[in-house]
Amino acid sequence: MKIDLGPVTRIEGHLNVRTTVENGVVTDAQCMSEMFRGFEVFLQGRDPLDAQQITQRICGVCPYAHAIASSYAQEKAYKLNVPPNGRILHNLIQGANHLYDYLLHFYQLSALDFVDVTAILSYTGRDADLLKVKQWVKAELDRNKPFPAAPFLPRLEGKYLADRDLNIGALKHYLEAMELQKKANRAAAIFGGKFPHSTGIFPGGCTQEARIDLIVAYQSLLSEVRQFIHDKYIPDVTAVAMAFPEYWRIGASKGGFLSFGLLPLTPALDSKRLLAPGVLFDGQVSPVDLAKISQDVKYSKYSSPSRLPVRDSALTPAPHKEGAYSWAKAPRYAGKVVEVGPAARILIDYQQGHNPMVRDLVNKFAALAGITTANLNSVLGRHLARAINAAVIADFLLAETERLEHGGPTMANLAVPQSGEGYGITEASRGALLHYLRMENQKIAKYECVVPTTWNASPRDDQGQPGAMESALIGTRVENAEEQIESVRIVHSFDPCIACAVH
Amino acid sequence: MLDRRNFLKMAAALSAAFGVQGMPAPVAAALKKLDPGAVPKLIYLQGLSCTGCSISLLQAESPSPLAMITDYSQLAFHADLSAISGKKALDLIERYISGNAGEYFLAVEGAIPEKIPEACLIGHKTFAQYLEEAAKTMTGAVAVGACACDGGIPAAEGNLTGAIGLKEFYGKRGIKKLIVNIRGCSVHPDWVWHTIIHLVKVGVPELVNDAPKLFYSRKVHELCPRYHDFQQEIFAKKLGDKGCLFKLGCLGPDTYADCPTRWWNGGRTWCIDSNAPCIGCASPTFARKKNIPFYRINEKPVTNG
Ligand code: SF4
Ligand code: SF4
Numbered sequence: 076m077k078i079d080l081g082p083v084t085r086i087e088g089h090l091n092v093r094t095t096v097e098n099g100v101v102t103d104a105q106c107m108s109e110m111f112r113g114f115e116v117f118l119q120g121r122d123p124l125d126a127q128q129i130t131q132r133i134c135g136v137c138p139y140a141h142a143i144a145s146s147y148a149q150e151k152a153y154k155l156n157v158p159p160n161g162r163i164l165h166n167l168i169q170g171a172n173h174l175y176d177y178l179l180h181f182y183q184l185s186a187l188d189f190v191d192v193t194a195i196l197s198y199t200g201r202d203a204d205l206l207k208v209k210q211w212v213k214a215e216l217d218r219n220k221p222f223p224a225a226p227f228l229p230r231l232e233g234k235y236l237a238d239r240d241l242n243i244g245a246l247k248h249y250l251e252a253m254e255l256q257k258k259a260n261r262a263a264a265i266f267g268g269k270f271p272h273s274t275g276i277f278p279g280g281c282t283q284e285a286r287i288d289l290i291v292a293y294q295s296l297l298s299e300v301r302q303f304i305h306d307k308y309i310p311d312v313t314a315v316a317m318a319f320p321e322y323w324r325i326g327a328s329k330g331g332f333l334s335f336g337l338l339p340l341t342p343a344l345d346s347k348r349l350l351a352p353g354v355l356f357d358g359q360v361s362p363v364d365l366a367k368i369s370q371d372v373k374y375s376k377y378s379s380p381s382r383l384p385v386r387d388s389a390l391t392p393a394p395h396k397e398g399a400y401s402w403a404k405a406p407r408y409a410g411k412v413v414e415v416g417p418a419a420r421i422l423i424d425y426q427q428g429h430n431p432m433v434r435d436l437v438n439k440f441a442a443l444a445g446i447t448t449a450n451l452n453s454v455l456g457r458h459l460a461r462a463i464n465a466a467v468i469a470d471f472l473l474a475e476t477e478r479l480e481h482g483g484p485t486m487a488n489l490a491v492p493q494s495g496e497g498y499g500i501t502e503a504s505r506g507a508l509l510h511y512l513r514m515e516n517q518k519i520a521k522y523e524c525v526v527p528t529t530w531n532a533s534p535r536d537d538q539g540q541p542g543a544m545e546s547a548l549i550g551t552r553v554e555n556a557e558e559q560i561e562s563v564r565i566v567h568s569f570d571p572c573i574a575c576a577v578h
Numbered sequence: 579m580l581d582r583r584n585f586l587k588m589a590a591a592l593s594a595a596f597g598v599q600g601m602p603a604p605v606a607a608a609l610k611k612l613d614p615g616a617v618p619k620l621i622y623l624q625g626l627s628c629t630g631c632s633i634s635l636l637q638a639e640s641p642s643p644l645a646m647i648t649d650y651s652q653l654a655f656h657a658d659l660s661a662i663s664g665k666k667a668l669d670l671i672e673r674y675i676s677g678n679a680g681e682y683f684l685a686v687e688g689a690i691p692e693k694i695p696e697a698c699l700i701g702h703k704t705f706a707q708y709l710e711e712a713a714k715t716m717t718g719a720v721a722v723g724a725c726a727c728d729g730g731i732p733a734a735e736g737n738l739t740g741a742i743g744l745k746e747f748y749g750k751r752g753i754k755k756l757i758v759n760i761r762g763c764s765v766h767p768d769w770v771w772h773t774i775i776h777l778v779k780v781g782v783p784e785l786v787n788d789a790p791k792l793f794y795s796r797k798v799h800e801l802c803p804r805y806h807d808f809q810q811e812i813f814a815k816k817l818g819d820k821g822c823l824f825k826l827g828c829l830g831p832d833t834y835a836d837c838p839t840r841w842w843n844g845g846r847t848w849c850i851d852s853n854a855p856c857i858g859c860a861s862p863t864f865a866r867k868k869n870i871p872f873y874r875i876n877e878k879p880v881t882n883g
Contacts, residue, residue, distance in 0.1 A: 082700055084663040087629045109699035112626050117736040122871035132731040135630015187661040211648050221679040225654045230661035257637050261843040269842035271630040271764045274854035282818045282853035394696040486818040491876050517876050574628045
């Protein structure tokens with residue numbers, strides 16, 4: 076039987092997942108991205124300096140990652156010399172944005188998959204926030220109205236956390252995370268100008284000064300966020316993992332992994348990064364070769380040619396194309412399926428023995444949960460990997476603030492040549508992000524973005540290979556075929572963003 | 579000296595004095611929550627959007643986002659927050675839109691792809707179909723952000739979807755309904771939440787260009803703390819400089835919004851305070867034309883003769 080899981084909520088954007096279920100097992104899954112805007116087309120002919128602004132509007136959840144990828148691409152195309160402060164501020168802005176995104180994902184987007192909100196009704200403590208929520212939920216349920224306690228109820232059927240105190244603790248942290256995500260964004264906006272959609276990020280740095288009062292304000296906000304990560308976020312992820320250990324084995328994608336590496340350690344873009352880049356197949360990491368990326372469109376709603384490499388990409392919409400089921404293209408690395416995102420970043424870094432903090436945290440949690448690194452390719456693996464990313468990034472950002480030169484230049488001298496090209500690669504919170512820019516006559520001749528969820532939520536490629544998320548869904552055992560909370564948990568673990576995937 | 583026992587007694591007396599009964603009437607009124615029955619239900623639908631406006635709404639300070647969706651409005655559906663998904667979510671939306679779940683306001687984020695309606699689906703219907711059906715039952719609509727108001731980035735010159743804003747979409751279909759436009763890419767959370775508070779507690783706010791006068795009656799330029807630099811001709815010459823950003827392309831002179839007095843992200847910062855030119859994100863023509871770039875950095879110097 077065919078069941079549509081869409082609209083999938085608590086993600087960004089318009090996703091349907093069409094599943095086929097036989098004898099309680101998902102035997103097929105199609106990820107259908109259902110929104111198209113066509114950024115690469117309307118970017119053509121614009122001033123290249125518009126790009127880091129326009130491309131941020133691909134995604135309002137991770138706009139800073141797009142601003143950074145676009146800035147990197149422009150820095151290459153303009154051959155800019157970036158001052159140390161410029162790169163550090165880029166990192167501070169982008170890194171803080173990662174932290175907000177992890178908190179938002181775990182609490183606001185995913186927690187309701189596991190946490191039982193109705194536990195609040197049995198709350199007997201004196202916490203003012205929880206009492207307020209309790210009274211609200213009670214009043215909602217008592218009143219004779221349609222859909223009481225929305226948007227938190229109704230919910231999918233399934234097994235939720237049973238322990239009352241764990242549930243109530245997690246709900247308290249849901250409320251606190253709402254405040255903490257703001258602090259992470261506020262920190263980023265000190266140098267980015269505002270959030271969402273920074274006006275202050277440019278190729279070569281940012282317009283804000285490296286002033287001590289700003290630096291200290293950033294540090295103070297970030298240290299609060301760091302504290303929350305250690306005191307609450309990581310323990311909550313662990314608690315969910317302990318209560319749902321079967322999810323270490325549910326939702327494994329069936330291909331390799333790709334990461335472009337996150338946060339350069341020096342101004343040069345090809346310098347080492349906090350989290351190392353690489354592509355991982357069968358336990359072996361090799362360096363990333365951008366020439367090996369191409370995008371298939373046999374099952375995507377475009378009539379433009381398939382299998383084009385990034386710099387030759389094309390985009391002709393064909394909404395009624397026979398057999399096509401998604402507006403997302405199907406990017407492949409050397410023709411193979413890869414998963415991108417937090418687990419890919421951790422696995423690829425760990426495998427290379429690169430960042431000692433990654434190594435220690437992975438080893439610690441693996442011992443605690445009785446898993447191996449292979450289990451990071453799972454629903455819980457992705458949640459845990461986000462928490463590890465968060466811990467590693469938070470410490471790095473605080474250390475990075477100490478490297479700022481107070482009063483030193485924060486912007487390169489921006490001169491835009493008539494022509495040039497550049498790739499900008501970084502990691503958005505959701506995974507490997509690539510922007511490609513080619514200019515002629517100081518105008519954009521070609522712009523192409525290959526975005527994390529384009530990889531993860533891709534439809535079949537020309538060879539018929541399912542995308543990473545599709546492959547993670549196929550084979551899943553589901554209790555209630557109509558609702559499939561198990562499949563929804565798998566989808567949520569990827570944190571898909573459809574505005575990104577299609578753009 | 580106050581011993582511990584007396585202290586506790588006094589504390590108890592004081593807290594009783596400030597309890598609900600002992601409160602002066604205006605204080606009690608201010609603290610009293612709205613009658614939950616009178617709080618408007620919001621159905622929040624997204625079209626061609628980036629979700630940036632929704633994320634911005636979560637950056638609100640006072641009231642907090644949570645208070646906004648429990649005390650001052652009721653968020654019956656929002657794709658980013660609703661626990662429910664799939665068929666049950668569609669049923670919920672349908673019940674409101676068919677007029678069977680009582681009064682509601684529609685909040686719309688994102689543009690409508692007029693030329694390719696299939697470029698935006700919710701369940702098995704196009705976004706446009708939902709908007710047409712909702713027009714028959716909703717009390718009114720709040721267009722949240724540049725895309726919903728005027729098409730925004732998806733409507734940039736050369737786009738393929740024929741993206742337009744809500745007002746134009748309804749206008750073309752002869753539908754007349756109350757629409758409040760909250761411009762900005764993204765919106766400032768106050769612009770939306772305070773409009774909703776106004777709708778609930780006072781009624782429809784005074785509008786200019788369908789947007790609340792409260793936020794959009796004066797230009798960024800008029801309110802800008804660097805207006806003095808502008809008058810004294812103290813101009814930033816390159817990015818990162820202090821001074822008026824006009825010569826770098828600042829679009830503050832063309833943009834109605836109160837960013838210079840409101841500031842962003844909890845009042846911590848805003849574009850021009852970080853030396854970043856205003857790119858006119860609250861303007862109805864935001865990003866529309868290729869020949870009007872955000873910055874005047876690549877402008878060819880004008881040659882004489
Ligand atoms: S910085 Fe912009 S808004 Fe401010 S005075 Fe100058 S031109 Fe006007
Ligand atoms: S100052 Fe200009 S660009 Fe910045 S938020 Fe306000 S209107 Fe938008």
